[in-house]
Amino acid sequence: MNTHEHERDPDVLANLQSELSDLRAWVDRGVVLGYAVLAGLAVVGFTLLSEWAFEWFQHGYAEQPWLVLLWTPALTAAIVWMTRRWVPGAAGSGIPQVMAALSPTLPADMRGRFVSLRLSLGKALLGSLGLLAGLSLGREGPSVQVAAGVLHNARHWLRRGRGLNERALLVAGGAAGIAAAFNAPLAGVVFAIEELSRKLESHNSGLIIAAIVLAGLMGVSAFGNYTYFGAIRVPTLDASALLPGLLVAVSCGVVGGLFARLLIASLTGSPDRISRWRQRHPIAFAAAGGLVVAVIGLASGGATFGAGGEEVRRMLAGEADPSQLYALLKLVATWVTTWCGVPGGIFAPSLSIGAGIGHDIAQWTGAGAGGSLAPLLIAMGMAGFLAAVTQAPLTSFIIVMEMIDGRALVLTLMASAMVASLVSRLISRPLYTVLAQHMLRAALPSAAPTQSETPPVDPPPSASPPARAAATTAPTTPDTAPPPP
Structure with a gap:
């Protein structure tokens, strides 16, 4: 009788009474x-x-x-x-x-x-x-x-x-x-x-x-019920968009992977001379980093200051013609800012860097002539670079899709994010996971890696007590993050 219990229709009154009884x-x-x-x-x-x-x-x-x-x-x-x-x-x-x-x-x-x-x-x-x-x-x-x-x-x-x-x-x-x-x-x-x-x-x-x-x-x-970067005009896609789109995705994967690797090395205390100076003099390092960001901002005409949202809006609308060095300058400014140790994220700057890469490739390939494919490649660059840095392709393409009202570009943005993330994985470890592991080790040296790893395997019943204790407490994967500075 119990074997068919799951096939019965729900008892609405009983279920309602059960719900309401637990105040x-x-x-x-x-x-x-x-x-x-x-x-x-x-x-x-x-x-x-x-x-x-x-x-x-x-x-x-x-x-x-x-x-x-x-x-x-x-x-x-x-x-x-x-x-x-x-x-x-x-x-x-x-x-x-x-x-x-x-x-x-x-x-x-x-x-x-x-x-x-x-x-x-x-x-x-x-x-x-x-x-x-x-x-x-x-x-x-x-x-x-x-x-x-x-x-x-x-x-x-x-x-x-x-x-x-x-x-x-x-x-x-x-x-x-x-x-x-x-x-x-x-x-x-x-x-x-x-x-x-x-x-x-x-x-x-x-x-x-x-x-x-x-x-x-x-x-x-x-x-209000707004879209972060407004709505873009979706062009008619044909075979001419394939090569520029592939260049955007692969370029964002390579640059994003290198950027994530650079952030990991900087934030986990690589043994270079500058990192050692940062450990000894964090306030002076922050002042020097702030000066670098200011110089970059002046050199870019103010384009690299802040999150970069306004620059992205202008690029998507075809109202901006940023320098071909914009993506590089924004990347360096974001890296230095993050390295200083201030509270701040890389999501929005990553979107602006990816937009700059997409804009540049649109100009180099001629796909941006008349503004036809430029908005598409800029959006692909945003999704691709964010996916490469975070190695979270689903989140990345959905964020961009919702920020530009780009539901008509679901498959295109998904493809860009997936390709860029795959390329990035060949270059760098997952940024947020590695940083979380590093923070855990700094707070609790005996802590195991984060939840992204599998739990320890139960030892066999015949194992000796010391072996059972070691198998219970040891992580199943080796530590990959460097020790805290």
Whole structure:
């Protein structure tokens, strides 16, 4: 009789009575959804503050361009000093911190080193100061840590052992940050699966998706149902687009892979002389890095300052003719900014670098003549370069698709992201995974790698006690990240 129980139609009244009888479960759901609203509002506040800060920088730059040679280095040094002094866990993108907090090897009482309300506040304030300095950084990656820190705080109000656990709260918060920052709820869901959790538990998936949607709605309520870069005109595709499109995807894969490898070497403490000087004098290094960013910004006519969103909009609209060195200069400015250790992400700068690569190839191949294929190649460059740097192709092409209202380009953007990601994997290890492992080792030297790796294999029953203990505690894959500096 039990063998056919799954074939019976649901008993609506019984199921409804069961749901309504557990009042505490509804309280837990209400708490999670309430915190999701707060997470979305936190990202909205971060967005408004960062936009205001960069507008003030642009105003100052327009009035006195050469003042950035003093302003940017001084403020960069101050940001790094404040970060190291009060919120060291806020440095960098924020995505590796959330991945580290999700690691099953990290004790629960140490998660506060990577996600907390204090870190969320510090990330928003110091990340906005970075844009006030004109540094080449984005707010989208940091929004992941901001929203995760807010939603993670909901654990204090939930029942122990029931409902969403801390891991599910972190996944929901990180994905909500992507959804609210990009106004891209689908990208938030895919990001949760591809980059954070690798899977969604069936009993939590509905509440996690609801949290992502609510956080995204906060952004829509504040800014309207907009597309981040506007809508592009989709050209009629034929065989003439094949070669330029392939060049964009492969070029983004190579350059993005090299960029990710450069960031890994810089941020994990490679043994070169400059890295050793950075370890001994982080504030002076930040000032020197700020000066480099200021010089690059002056050389590019101000194009490399900030996240690069306005430059991308102008390229997509055919209103900009950036220098052929724009992509290279933006890449160097982003690398130096990240190397300084300021709170800031690489999502938006990566999109602008990829757009520059796509624009250049459109000009070199003649595909941009009359503006016919240029918007397409720029969009492919954005998806391809972001996929190459993050090695998260699904998230990358969906983010770009939602940012340009490019549903007609789904297959094209997907192909660009997949090819670029495959090429990048030949050159570099996954950036965020390696950085998360590095953070774990710095916080807890005995910690195993992050959740992207498989759990340890149970030893055979006949094994000796020492062998069983070693097999239980040792990771199944060798450590690949260098030791902390």
